[in-house]
Amino acid sequence: xxxxxxxxxxxxxxxxxxxxxxxxxxxxxxxxxxxxxxxxxxxxxxxxxxxxxxxxxxxxxxxxxxxxxxxxxxxxxxxxxxxxxxxxxxxxxxxxxxxxxxxxxxxxxxxxxxxxxxxxxxxxx
Amino acid sequence: xxxxxxxxxxxxxxxxxxxxxxxxxxxxxxxxxxxxxxxxxxxxxxxxxxxxxxxxxxxxxxxxxxxxxxxxxxxxxxxxxxxxxxxxxxxxxxxxxxxxxxxxxxxxxxxxxxxxxxxxxxxxx
DNA sequence: ACGCTGTCTTGACGTCCGTCTAAGCAGAGA
DNA sequence: TCTCTGCTTAGACGGACGTCAAGACAGCGT
Numbered sequence: 547x548x549x550x551x552x553x554x555x556x557x558x559x560x561x562x563x564x565x566x567x568x569x570x571x572x573x574x575x576x577x578x579x580x581x582x583x584x585x586x587x588x589x590x591x592x593x594x595x596x597x598x599x600x601x602x603x604x605x606x607x608x609x610x611x612x613x614x615x616x617x618x619x620x621x622x623x624x625x626x627x628x629x630x631x632x633x634x635x636x637x638x639x640x641x642x643x644x645x646x647x648x649x650x651x652x653x654x655x656x657x658x659x660x661x662x663x664x665x666x667x668x669x670x671x
Numbered sequence: 672x673x674x675x676x677x678x679x680x681x682x683x684x685x686x687x688x689x690x691x692x693x694x695x696x697x698x699x700x701x702x703x704x705x706x707x708x709x710x711x712x713x714x715x716x717x718x719x720x721x722x723x724x725x726x727x728x729x730x731x732x733x734x735x736x737x738x739x740x741x742x743x744x745x746x747x748x749x750x751x752x753x754x755x756x757x758x759x760x761x762x763x764x765x766x767x768x769x770x771x772x773x774x775x776x777x778x779x780x781x782x783x784x785x786x787x788x789x790x791x792x793x794x795x796x
Numbered sequence: 797a798c799g800c801t802g803t804c805t806t807g808a809c810g811t812c813c814g815t816c817t818a819a820g821c822a823g824a825g826a
Numbered sequence: 827t828c829t830c831t832g833c834t835t836a837g838a839c840g841g842a843c844g845t846c847a848a849g850a851c852a853g854c855g856t
Contacts, residue, residue, distance in 0.1 A: 569720075570727035570778065579717040579724075586720065590712025591814080592704040595694075599704075602695035611833065624815055626834055631813095645823060647833060653695065653790045663785035665778045716844080736803065749845055751804055756843095770802060770853055 568664050585659055588635035593618060594628045601638055602651035610646045693789045710784055713760035718743060719753045726763055727776035735771045 566578055574582070589595050600617065601609045615625045629649060632638045637656070638649045691703055699707070714720050725742065726734045740750045754774060757763045764775045 569724040570776065570781065572724075573728050574721055574724035576717065576721060579720040583715055583717040583720045586711050587715025590708055590715045592701065592708040593814090595704040595708050595711065596699055596701065599694045599697075599699035603698050615833095620814095621816065622833070623817080623835080627814075630834080642822080642833085645832060651695065656695065656788050657790045660785045660788035660790065663781050663788065665782045665785065718844090740803095745844095746846060747803070748805080748847080752844075755804085767803090767852080772803065 566658075566662055569662050570665055574662075582659070582662065585635045585637060585655065588631050588637055591628065591631075593620065593625075594632055597625070597628055598632060598637060598651065601649045602653065602656065607653075608641075608648045608650040610648050612646055614649070691783075691787055694787050695790055699787075707784070707787065710760050710762060710780065713756050713762055714784075716753065716756075718745065718750075719757055722750070722753055723757060723762060723776065726774045727778065727781065732778070733766075733773045733775040735773050737771055739774070 566572075566574065566582075589598060596617070597614060600614055601607075604613075611625070611629070614629075615622055618625060629638070629640070632649075633640055636652060638651055641648050641650070691697075691699065691707075714723060721742070722739060725739055726732075729738075736750070736754070739754075740747055743750060754763070754765070757774075758765055761780055762777055764777060766773050766775070
Protein backbone atom coordinates (compact mmCIF):
# COMPACT_ATOMS: atom_id res chain seq x y z
CA UNK A 547 0.00 0.00 0.00
CA UNK A 548 2.86 2.28 -0.61
CA UNK A 549 1.95 5.40 -2.45
CA UNK A 550 3.75 4.55 -5.66
CA UNK A 551 0.60 3.89 -7.62
CA UNK A 552 0.38 7.25 -9.28
CA UNK A 553 0.09 6.07 -12.86
CA UNK A 554 -3.23 4.34 -12.29
CA UNK A 555 -6.18 5.07 -14.46
CA UNK A 556 -8.25 3.44 -11.81
CA UNK A 557 -8.98 4.90 -8.44
CA UNK A 558 -6.90 3.59 -5.64
CA UNK A 559 -8.78 4.65 -2.56
CA UNK A 560 -7.72 1.70 -0.46
CA UNK A 561 -9.87 1.54 2.58
CA UNK A 562 -6.91 1.87 4.89
CA UNK A 563 -6.12 5.35 3.70
CA UNK A 564 -8.21 7.75 5.76
CA UNK A 565 -8.00 9.87 2.65
CA UNK A 566 -9.18 13.26 3.72
CA UNK A 567 -10.98 15.56 6.14
CA UNK A 568 -14.42 16.92 5.33
CA UNK A 569 -14.62 19.02 2.20
CA UNK A 570 -16.00 21.93 4.20
CA UNK A 571 -13.15 21.96 6.70
CA UNK A 572 -10.07 22.04 4.55
CA UNK A 573 -9.64 22.75 0.87
CA UNK A 574 -9.32 19.57 -1.15
CA UNK A 575 -5.97 19.48 -2.98
CA UNK A 576 -5.90 19.00 -6.73
CA UNK A 577 -4.47 15.47 -6.60
CA UNK A 578 -7.08 14.36 -4.09
CA UNK A 579 -9.83 15.86 -6.20
CA UNK A 580 -8.51 14.06 -9.25
CA UNK A 581 -8.73 10.77 -7.38
CA UNK A 582 -12.13 11.31 -5.76
CA UNK A 583 -14.02 13.02 -8.56
CA UNK A 584 -14.35 9.84 -10.65
CA UNK A 585 -16.10 8.14 -7.75
CA UNK A 586 -18.67 10.92 -7.57
CA UNK A 587 -18.97 10.93 -11.33
CA UNK A 588 -19.74 7.22 -11.21
CA UNK A 589 -22.60 7.98 -8.84
CA UNK A 590 -23.75 10.81 -11.07
CA UNK A 591 -26.01 8.66 -13.16
CA UNK A 592 -29.51 7.63 -11.97
CA UNK A 593 -29.06 4.05 -13.13
CA UNK A 594 -25.69 3.64 -11.41
CA UNK A 595 -26.98 5.27 -8.25
CA UNK A 596 -29.80 2.75 -8.12
CA UNK A 597 -27.44 -0.11 -8.95
CA UNK A 598 -25.12 0.99 -6.16
CA UNK A 599 -28.04 1.15 -3.75
CA UNK A 600 -29.41 -2.23 -4.80
CA UNK A 601 -26.01 -3.83 -4.32
CA UNK A 602 -25.22 -2.13 -1.04
CA UNK A 603 -28.64 -2.82 0.45
CA UNK A 604 -28.86 -6.40 -0.76
CA UNK A 605 -28.92 -9.36 1.60
CA UNK A 606 -25.40 -10.38 2.48
CA UNK A 607 -24.08 -7.22 0.88
CA UNK A 608 -24.00 -8.70 -2.59
CA UNK A 609 -26.33 -8.87 -5.54
CA UNK A 610 -26.49 -11.03 -8.63
CA UNK A 611 -26.52 -9.38 -12.05
CA UNK A 612 -29.49 -11.55 -12.85
CA UNK A 613 -31.41 -9.67 -10.17
CA UNK A 614 -30.14 -6.25 -11.16
CA UNK A 615 -30.78 -6.30 -14.89
CA UNK A 616 -34.56 -6.91 -14.91
CA UNK A 617 -35.03 -3.92 -12.59
CA UNK A 618 -34.39 -1.52 -15.45
CA UNK A 619 -35.74 -0.92 -18.92
CA UNK A 620 -32.26 -1.32 -20.32
CA UNK A 621 -30.46 -4.05 -22.19
CA UNK A 622 -28.06 -6.40 -20.46
CA UNK A 623 -24.94 -4.93 -22.04
CA UNK A 624 -25.92 -1.46 -20.88
CA UNK A 625 -26.28 -2.63 -17.29
CA UNK A 626 -22.98 -4.45 -17.62
CA UNK A 627 -21.39 -1.25 -18.84
CA UNK A 628 -22.68 0.68 -15.83
CA UNK A 629 -21.45 -2.02 -13.49
CA UNK A 630 -18.04 -1.81 -15.11
CA UNK A 631 -18.03 1.91 -14.48
CA UNK A 632 -18.81 1.34 -10.81
CA UNK A 633 -16.08 -1.31 -10.70
CA UNK A 634 -13.48 0.98 -12.27
CA UNK A 635 -14.45 3.70 -9.83
CA UNK A 636 -13.61 1.30 -7.02
CA UNK A 637 -17.12 1.33 -5.65
CA UNK A 638 -17.94 -2.35 -6.14
CA UNK A 639 -16.24 -5.69 -6.52
CA UNK A 640 -17.28 -8.45 -8.88
CA UNK A 641 -16.97 -12.17 -8.37
CA UNK A 642 -18.09 -15.02 -10.56
CA UNK A 643 -19.52 -18.02 -8.73
CA UNK A 644 -20.55 -20.69 -11.13
CA UNK A 645 -23.05 -19.41 -13.62
CA UNK A 646 -23.75 -16.05 -12.04
CA UNK A 647 -21.71 -12.96 -11.28
CA UNK A 648 -22.15 -11.28 -7.94
CA UNK A 649 -21.37 -7.67 -7.10
CA UNK A 650 -20.44 -6.51 -3.64
CA UNK A 651 -20.31 -2.90 -2.43
CA UNK A 652 -17.09 -1.50 -1.02
CA UNK A 653 -18.59 0.08 2.04
CA UNK A 654 -15.27 1.54 3.10
CA UNK A 655 -15.04 3.70 0.01
CA UNK A 656 -18.65 4.73 0.38
CA UNK A 657 -17.96 5.75 3.95
CA UNK A 658 -14.97 7.82 2.90
CA UNK A 659 -17.02 9.67 0.34
CA UNK A 660 -19.66 10.27 2.99
CA UNK A 661 -17.03 11.58 5.38
CA UNK A 662 -15.74 13.93 2.73
CA UNK A 663 -19.19 15.43 2.24
CA UNK A 664 -20.02 15.46 5.92
CA UNK A 665 -20.65 18.89 7.34
CA UNK A 666 -20.88 18.00 11.00
CA UNK A 667 -18.21 15.77 12.43
CA UNK A 668 -19.35 12.23 11.79
CA UNK A 669 -19.56 9.92 14.76
CA UNK A 670 -19.15 6.33 13.79
CA UNK A 671 -20.40 3.70 16.20
CA UNK B 672 -30.87 36.15 -11.69
CA UNK B 673 -34.59 36.58 -11.26
CA UNK B 674 -34.85 32.83 -11.30
CA UNK B 675 -36.78 31.83 -8.24
CA UNK B 676 -36.57 28.17 -9.12
CA UNK B 677 -40.25 27.36 -9.33
CA UNK B 678 -40.54 25.70 -12.70
CA UNK B 679 -37.39 23.86 -12.13
CA UNK B 680 -35.34 21.77 -14.29
CA UNK B 681 -33.18 22.41 -11.29
CA UNK B 682 -32.86 20.12 -8.34
CA UNK B 683 -35.11 20.93 -5.47
CA UNK B 684 -33.54 19.19 -2.51
CA UNK B 685 -34.80 21.71 0.00
CA UNK B 686 -32.93 21.29 3.21
CA UNK B 687 -36.11 20.57 5.16
CA UNK B 688 -36.83 17.40 3.26
CA UNK B 689 -34.97 14.60 5.03
CA UNK B 690 -34.87 13.14 1.55
CA UNK B 691 -33.81 9.59 2.09
CA UNK B 692 -32.29 6.90 4.23
CA UNK B 693 -28.76 5.67 3.57
CA UNK B 694 -28.20 4.14 0.18
CA UNK B 695 -27.00 0.93 1.80
CA UNK B 696 -30.10 0.49 3.95
CA UNK B 697 -32.93 0.80 1.50
CA UNK B 698 -32.97 0.72 -2.27
CA UNK B 699 -33.11 4.20 -3.76
CA UNK B 700 -36.27 4.64 -5.88
CA UNK B 701 -35.94 5.76 -9.49
CA UNK B 702 -37.41 9.23 -8.90
CA UNK B 703 -35.08 9.87 -5.99
CA UNK B 704 -32.12 8.72 -8.02
CA UNK B 705 -33.13 11.05 -10.83
CA UNK B 706 -33.12 13.97 -8.41
CA UNK B 707 -29.92 13.11 -6.57
CA UNK B 708 -27.72 11.89 -9.40
CA UNK B 709 -27.21 15.38 -10.88
CA UNK B 710 -25.79 16.54 -7.54
CA UNK B 711 -23.21 13.75 -7.57
CA UNK B 712 -22.52 14.39 -11.22
CA UNK B 713 -21.81 18.02 -10.39
CA UNK B 714 -19.21 16.83 -7.88
CA UNK B 715 -17.81 14.42 -10.44
CA UNK B 716 -15.35 16.89 -11.89
CA UNK B 717 -12.04 17.64 -10.18
CA UNK B 718 -12.37 21.37 -10.75
CA UNK B 719 -15.89 21.52 -9.35
CA UNK B 720 -14.94 19.34 -6.40
CA UNK B 721 -12.17 21.77 -5.54
CA UNK B 722 -14.43 24.75 -6.11
CA UNK B 723 -17.02 23.22 -3.81
CA UNK B 724 -14.40 22.63 -1.17
CA UNK B 725 -12.94 26.11 -1.48
CA UNK B 726 -16.38 27.66 -1.10
CA UNK B 727 -17.49 25.44 1.76
CA UNK B 728 -14.26 25.82 3.68
CA UNK B 729 -13.92 29.56 3.13
CA UNK B 730 -14.15 32.06 5.93
CA UNK B 731 -17.78 32.96 6.60
CA UNK B 732 -18.86 30.11 4.36
CA UNK B 733 -18.56 32.17 1.21
CA UNK B 734 -15.93 32.79 -1.41
CA UNK B 735 -15.43 35.46 -4.06
CA UNK B 736 -15.03 34.44 -7.70
CA UNK B 737 -11.97 36.66 -7.76
CA UNK B 738 -10.38 34.29 -5.25
CA UNK B 739 -11.54 31.12 -6.96
CA UNK B 740 -10.49 31.82 -10.52
CA UNK B 741 -6.74 32.35 -10.03
CA UNK B 742 -6.52 29.01 -8.21
CA UNK B 743 -6.85 27.16 -11.51
CA UNK B 744 -5.15 27.14 -14.88
CA UNK B 745 -8.46 27.82 -16.55
CA UNK B 746 -10.07 30.85 -18.08
CA UNK B 747 -12.66 32.94 -16.25
CA UNK B 748 -15.58 31.77 -18.39
CA UNK B 749 -14.70 28.16 -17.74
CA UNK B 750 -14.72 28.69 -13.98
CA UNK B 751 -17.96 30.59 -14.34
CA UNK B 752 -19.42 27.67 -16.24
CA UNK B 753 -18.45 25.23 -13.50
CA UNK B 754 -19.92 27.51 -10.86
CA UNK B 755 -23.14 27.62 -12.84
CA UNK B 756 -23.19 23.86 -12.87
CA UNK B 757 -22.81 23.77 -9.08
CA UNK B 758 -25.55 26.39 -8.81
CA UNK B 759 -27.95 24.44 -11.00
CA UNK B 760 -27.22 21.33 -9.00
CA UNK B 761 -28.38 23.22 -5.91
CA UNK B 762 -25.02 22.90 -4.21
CA UNK B 763 -24.17 26.60 -3.98
CA UNK B 764 -25.86 29.99 -3.94
CA UNK B 765 -24.58 33.08 -5.69
CA UNK B 766 -24.93 36.68 -4.59
CA UNK B 767 -23.57 39.84 -6.15
CA UNK B 768 -22.33 42.44 -3.71
CA UNK B 769 -20.98 45.44 -5.56
CA UNK B 770 -18.28 44.51 -7.97
CA UNK B 771 -17.76 40.95 -6.88
CA UNK B 772 -19.91 37.87 -6.85
CA UNK B 773 -19.82 35.65 -3.78
CA UNK B 774 -20.70 31.97 -3.67
CA UNK B 775 -21.98 30.24 -0.57
CA UNK B 776 -22.23 26.49 -0.01
CA UNK B 777 -25.56 24.90 0.83
CA UNK B 778 -24.37 22.80 3.68
CA UNK B 779 -27.78 21.22 4.15
CA UNK B 780 -27.68 19.62 0.72
CA UNK B 781 -24.12 18.51 1.29
CA UNK B 782 -25.17 16.89 4.54
CA UNK B 783 -28.02 15.07 2.85
CA UNK B 784 -25.71 13.66 0.22
CA UNK B 785 -23.35 12.57 2.99
CA UNK B 786 -26.21 10.91 4.83
CA UNK B 787 -27.20 9.05 1.70
CA UNK B 788 -23.70 7.65 1.31
CA UNK B 789 -23.27 6.96 5.00
CA UNK B 790 -22.76 3.33 5.85
CA UNK B 791 -23.01 3.53 9.59
CA UNK B 792 -25.88 5.51 11.06
CA UNK B 793 -24.75 9.10 11.19
CA UNK B 794 -25.06 10.88 14.48
CA UNK B 795 -25.45 14.60 14.08
CA UNK B 796 -24.79 16.78 17.09
C1' DA C 797 -20.90 60.73 -18.48
C1' DC C 798 -17.18 58.02 -19.55
C1' DG C 799 -14.14 54.48 -19.32
C1' DC C 800 -12.38 50.39 -16.38
C1' DT C 801 -12.64 46.31 -14.10
C1' DG C 802 -14.86 42.08 -12.97
C1' DT C 803 -18.16 38.55 -14.17
C1' DC C 804 -21.40 36.19 -17.06
C1' DT C 805 -23.29 34.64 -21.62
C1' DT C 806 -22.84 33.04 -26.36
C1' DG C 807 -21.20 30.21 -29.95
C1' DA C 808 -18.05 26.85 -31.40
C1' DC C 809 -15.15 22.68 -31.31
C1' DG C 810 -13.29 18.34 -29.78
C1' DT C 811 -13.99 14.71 -26.54
C1' DC C 812 -16.47 11.72 -23.48
C1' DC C 813 -20.81 9.37 -22.13
C1' DG C 814 -25.14 6.43 -22.44
C1' DT C 815 -27.33 3.41 -25.26
C1' DC C 816 -27.94 -0.06 -28.63
C1' DT C 817 -26.91 -4.40 -31.66
C1' DA C 818 -23.84 -8.05 -32.64
C1' DA C 819 -20.24 -10.92 -31.40
C1' DG C 820 -17.22 -13.31 -27.89
C1' DC C 821 -16.35 -15.95 -23.65
C1' DA C 822 -17.25 -18.83 -19.49
C1' DG C 823 -19.88 -22.55 -16.90
C1' DA C 824 -23.49 -26.02 -16.47
C1' DG C 825 -25.92 -29.85 -18.15
C1' DA C 826 -27.11 -33.52 -21.40
C1' DT D 827 -18.41 -32.74 -26.97
C1' DC D 828 -22.20 -29.97 -28.01
C1' DT D 829 -25.42 -26.68 -26.79
C1' DC D 830 -27.74 -23.49 -23.93
C1' DT D 831 -27.75 -19.70 -20.72
C1' DG D 832 -25.56 -15.66 -18.48
C1' DC D 833 -22.41 -11.95 -18.69
C1' DT D 834 -18.97 -9.14 -20.91
C1' DT D 835 -16.63 -6.90 -24.83
C1' DA D 836 -16.50 -4.46 -29.42
C1' DG D 837 -18.20 -1.16 -32.51
C1' DA D 838 -21.31 2.56 -33.67
C1' DC D 839 -24.28 6.52 -33.12
C1' DG D 840 -26.54 10.63 -31.02
C1' DG D 841 -26.28 13.76 -27.34
C1' DA D 842 -24.05 15.95 -23.46
C1' DC D 843 -19.80 17.85 -21.42
C1' DG D 844 -15.36 20.74 -20.78
C1' DT D 845 -12.93 24.18 -22.74
C1' DC D 846 -11.93 28.47 -25.02
C1' DA D 847 -12.29 33.21 -27.53
C1' DA D 848 -15.24 36.96 -28.20
C1' DG D 849 -18.90 39.75 -26.89
C1' DA D 850 -22.35 41.60 -23.36
C1' DC D 851 -23.63 43.26 -18.92
C1' DA D 852 -23.13 45.37 -14.14
C1' DG D 853 -20.75 48.60 -10.73
C1' DC D 854 -17.15 51.65 -9.39
C1' DG D 855 -14.01 55.58 -9.83
C1' DT D 856 -12.61 59.63 -12.08
